[in-house]
Amino acid sequence: MTTENSSTKSGLVAELPLWEVFTQPPNGAPHEHAGSVHAADAEMALLGARDVYARRGNVVSLWVVPTNMITASVSQDNPAFFDPMDDKVYRHPQFYKSPKGVKNL
Amino acid sequence: MKISELDSAIRTSLFEYLLRLGDDRVVLGQRMGDWCGHGPTLEEDIALTNITLDTVGHAATLLHLAGEVEGRGRDEDALAYLRDAIDFRNCLMVELPRGDFGFTVVRQFLFSAYSHVLFQALSTSSCEELAAIAQKIEKEVRYHVRYSSDWVVRLGDGTVESKDRVNDALTLLWGYTGELFESDSVEGKLVGLGIAVDSSTLRPPWMELVNQVFTLATLAVPATTPSMLTGARHGRHSEHLGHMLSEMQILPRSHPGAIW
Numbered sequence: 487m488t489t490e491n492s493s494t495k496s497g498l499v500a501e502l503p504l505w506e507v508f509t510q511p512p513n514g515a516p517h518e519h520a521g522s523v524h525a526a527d528a529e530m531a532l533l534g535a536r537d538v539y540a541r542r543g544n545v546v547s548l549w550v551v552p553t554n555m556i557t558a559s560v561s562q563d564n565p566a567f568f569d570p571m572d573d574k575v576y577r578h579p580q581f582y583k584s585p586k587g588v589k590n591l
Numbered sequence: 592m593k594i595s596e597l598d599s600a601i602r603t604s605l606f607e608y609l610l611r612l613g614d615d616r617v618v619l620g621q622r623m624g625d626w627c628g629h630g631p632t633l634e635e636d637i638a639l640t641n642i643t644l645d646t647v648g649h650a651a652t653l654l655h656l657a658g659e660v661e662g663r664g665r666d667e668d669a670l671a672y673l674r675d676a677i678d679f680r681n682c683l684m685v686e687l688p689r690g691d692f693g694f695t696v697v698r699q700f701l702f703s704a705y706s707h708v709l710f711q712a713l714s715t716s717s718c719e720e721l722a723a724i725a726q727k728i729e730k731e732v733r734y735h736v737r738y739s740s741d742w743v744v745r746l747g748d749g750t751v752e753s754k755d756r757v758n759d760a761l762t763l764l765w766g767y768t769g770e771l772f773e774s775d776s777v778e779g780k781l782v783g784l785g786i787a788v789d790s791s792t793l794r795p796p797w798m799e800l801v802n803q804v805f806t807l808a809t810l811a812v813p814a815t816t817p818s819m820l821t822g823a824r825h826g827r828h829s830e831h832l833g834h835m836l837s838e839m840q841i842l843p844r845s846h847p848g849a850i851w
Contacts, residue, residue: 523634526745530745533737
């Protein structure tokens with residue numbers, strides 16, 4: 487591959503919008519983030535997602551979402567967002583002991 | 592009916608017919624394989640090679656059946672790798688070099704649309720083995736039509752350059768579409784028994800599909816219809832096929848029976 491080709495290539499990819507891909511496995515589990523694809527529009531993103539993330543099977547449904555539509559937390563948010571949960575073990579169901587004699591809990 | 596119930600004259604015609612179906616796909620698969628590692632983006636590289644693998648898979652299934660019908664112990668590998676160009680029965684369109692992405696996409700669309708209507712019809716073939724294969728192929732080809740028609744629309748209705756390239760491809764390829772819909776006596780013997788489909792009856796549904804996509808793509812069927820090129824179904828190929836086969840066949844011919 488020549489230098490000229492590779493610069494054209496990265497130029498093309500840079501122009502195409504990015505889409506996040508979510509796949510759903512056949513057992514009824516929720517859609518999970520699988521990765522991303524570059525595509526000019528939603529239909530092409532769906533086809534790209536099919537070819538890149540569903541070609542080995544185990545998928546019954548695909549979502550593609552424009553990456554720029556996702557609002558993400560940033561690392562500066564972490565202390566305020568997530569640290570307080572570290573010392574609140576009572577927010578986990580495992581914190582509570584099952585009363586004796588209660589079945590089917 | 593099953594293949595074992597057919598008399599030898601019908602089997603000879605069916606062998607020839609299956610070679611046409613199988614050779615179209617082994618040759619196109621080899622041409623498409625040129626894109627592996629060279630797609631314009633990673634997504635397209637994977638998409639094209641997925642379609643390539645599907646197509647080679649169709650060829651393998653069809654040529655395997657051809658070998659069984661022939662009954663001389665040749666399997667799909669022997670038929671694909673150990674025949675010379677003059678014995679290939681593919682149409683001319685599939686043996687043309689892959690060209691640019693626009694050419695590849697337009698050819699894929701014209702051919703996949705043809706495959707779609709063909710295997711839809713063969714799904715109800717009276718030959719059980721062929722009907723079963725056709726049903727499986729038709730399902731995969733539906734995706735090929737969707738992928739290639741989406742690209743024809745985007746390139747045709749895209750930039751000035753993409754439209755020019757697609758139009759150039761279309762002008763060149765149109766002259767090769769006539770061959771797809773030619774009927775002959777090999778086919779005729781099988782059509783009477785409900786085994787094969789009369790190729791000329793496939794043109795109207797194919798044309799309808801092509802027109803639908805061209806309307807969206809703001810493309811037009813070439814106005815001055817060039818004279819249609821033909822002869823490949825009887826072994827009269829373009830210069831391209833021999834060169835392609837020499838590359839495709841060199842390994843199994845140099846190392847007979849090689850496996851990995």
